[in-house]
Amino acid sequence: MGLAAFLAICSTSFSSDFFTLDDVLNRVKDTNPQIRAQKMNEESKRELKEKAWKNLVTPPINLSNEDEWEIVEKYGVGLKELEMYLPIYEGGRTLNSYRKAKTQYEIAQKDSDLVGIAAQEAAVAKFFEALNYKKQIEITDKAIEALEKQRERISDLYNNGKLVPKSELLKIEADIENNRGINLENKQKEEASLGELARLLNYPVNSPLELKDFNPLQFLEAKAHITEENKTPVENTLLGSKEALKLDSANYDVKIAKSALYPTIYTKFTYTYRENVNGTLRKRKADDRDLFEVGFRWVLSWGADLDNVRAQEYLYEKAKIEYEDNLKGISLDMKNKLGEIKALYGKSLAMEKRANLLQENMDIDSMRYENELLTTFDYLNSVNSFREAQEDYYELQRKLVLAVIEYENLYR
Numbered sequence: 001m002g003l004a005a006f007l008a009i010c011s012t013s014f015s016s017d018f019f020t021l022d023d024v025l026n027r028v029k030d031t032n033p034q035i036r037a038q039k040m041n042e043e044s045k046r047e048l049k050e051k052a053w054k055n056l057v058t059p060p061i062n063l064s065n066e067d068e069w070e071i072v073e074k075y076g077v078g079l080k081e082l083e084m085y086l087p088i089y090e091g092g093r094t095l096n097s098y099r100k101a102k103t104q105y106e107i108a109q110k111d112s113d114l115v116g117i118a119a120q121e122a123a124v125a126k127f128f129e130a131l132n133y134k135k136q137i138e139i140t141d142k143a144i145e146a147l148e149k150q151r152e153r154i155s156d157l158y159n160n161g162k163l164v165p166k167s168e169l170l171k172i173e174a175d176i177e178n179n180r181g182i183n184l185e186n187k188q189k190e191e192a193s194l195g196e197l198a199r200l201l202n203y204p205v206n207s208p209l210e211l212k213d214f215n216p217l218q219f220l221e222a223k224a225h226i227t228e229e230n231k232t233p234v235e236n237t238l239l240g241s242k243e244a245l246k247l248d249s250a251n252y253d254v255k256i257a258k259s260a261l262y263p264t265i266y267t268k269f270t271y272t273y274r275e276n277v278n279g280t281l282r283k284r285k286a287d288d289r290d291l292f293e294v295g296f297r298w299v300l301s302w303g304a305d306l307d308n309v310r311a312q313e314y315l316y317e318k319a320k321i322e323y324e325d326n327l328k329g330i331s332l333d334m335k336n337k338l339g340e341i342k343a344l345y346g347k348s349l350a351m352e353k354r355a356n357l358l359q360e361n362m363d364i365d366s367m368r369y370e371n372e373l374l375t376t377f378d379y380l381n382s383v384n385s386f387r388e389a390q391e392d393y394y395e396l397q398r399k400l401v402l403a404v405i406e407y408e409n410l411y412r
Contacts, residue, residue, distance in 0.1 A: 018210045018211070018212055031203070032119040032200055032201065034115055035116050038111055039112060041108055042109055042112045045101075045107075046105050048101050049105040051101070056094050056098045059086040060085055061084050062085070082271040083268065083269070084268065085266060085268050087264055089263075089265040091258065091264075092258075092259050093256055100252035103245050103249045110245065111242070113412075114242070120405075121409065125402055126196045127211060129193040130190050130197060130209075132398060133187075136186045137183050140183045144180065148176060150366075150379070151173060151176065154168055154376075172376060216400065220401065220404070237410065237411055239326075243326045246319060247319050250315055250319035254309065254313055256312075257305070260301070266294075268293045269291070333410060334411070348393065348396040348397055351392050352393055354392075355386070358385050361385075362383060365378065365379055366382075
């Protein structure tokens with residue numbers, strides 16, 4: 001198989017679907033595997049919360065039957081006793097266990113939101129990455145087109161015996177091949193980015209995505225209000241509120257540990273339907289089946305429970321240190337991201353001006369080259385400088401858009 005045939009097979013595409021940025025953002029919320037996996041974790045925490053609530057408000061009922069083998073062999077297995085246990089006081093163990101389970105569920109809900117945001121940011125990054133490579137291909141194709149025109153002109157001069165060294169023609173041909181090689185690499189990178197985007201969207205990887213272009217300037221004009229004046233307290237953001245919940249959870253661990261230091265006071269109701277009397281299983285009299293008891297249980301663990309309390313208190317102090325430090329980290333991320341936006345915005349303006357200047361310079365150099373007032377080396381340098389400036393400008397614009405999205409997400 002020849003190279004041309006191989007490339008033709010590789011470039012064969014399946015039916016494509018067109019995606020805008022909004023399409024990507026909407027689809028990732030519903031189909032991203034990481035979001036779906038986190039939702040399962042959230043549902044698990046919700047079930048554990050429900051379990052803790054039932055343990056708190058619903059007394060457990062124990063149905064039992066214990067007898068010697070001879071009795072079981074003779075009478076079979078049946079309901080012998082019903083027991084209902086209701087704790088009156090247990091140092092807050094069940095209550096704080098429920099509160100911790102509820103807090104863990106709330107943390108899982110925050111994690112679901114944060115995983116969703118991270119998945120959207122990753123999808124946006126791949127969306128822009130693919131568009132950047134697509135734009136680089138277009139820019140490089142135009143550079144190749146300009147070089148091919150000059151090659152045709154130089155080739156005519158050379159073939160007609162004009163004083164044009166063959167080396168000038170070879171330089172242009174070599175640069176054309178170099179740009180073609182760059183475009184092959186850009187095409188491969190574009191396909192790789194589209195594959196990663198398809199994976200994030202849970203989309204079939206063998207069905208290439210077709211992306212609609214995105215206007216960064218229009219988006220950025222709508223976001224011109226972004227300043228340091230965002231007054232949302234760090235504590236009220238998703239990240240900040242999650243840190244507070246983690247601190248609450250550690251506090252509940254301390255309370256649960258302390259509950260073991262106290263006695264358990266309980267009531268117990270027992271209904272005995274049958275009893276073993278000298279090897280014979282008999283029904284109890286109706287007026288002798290109910291038994292209502294009040295009791296207490298106090299387990300002395302020779303200081304082990306106290307050791308556990310101190311261990312949990314240390315972990316709570318650790319959680320408080322991490323809480324304060326993590327809030328500072330979130331604030332610093334907000335400040336740094338805003339600084340990044342300002343730097344990218346300033347740089348994009350400079351790169352736009354640079355690209356315009358280099359375009360004008362290339363137009364002038366093209367005329368000078370055609371009139372033999374410029375060397376081939378300088379002309380090729382002019383063409384490639386303009387190509388690289390265009391690529392840098394479009395990439396910077398999309399980096400700026402992504403930075404704005406990430407900055408806004410920090411305040412959610």
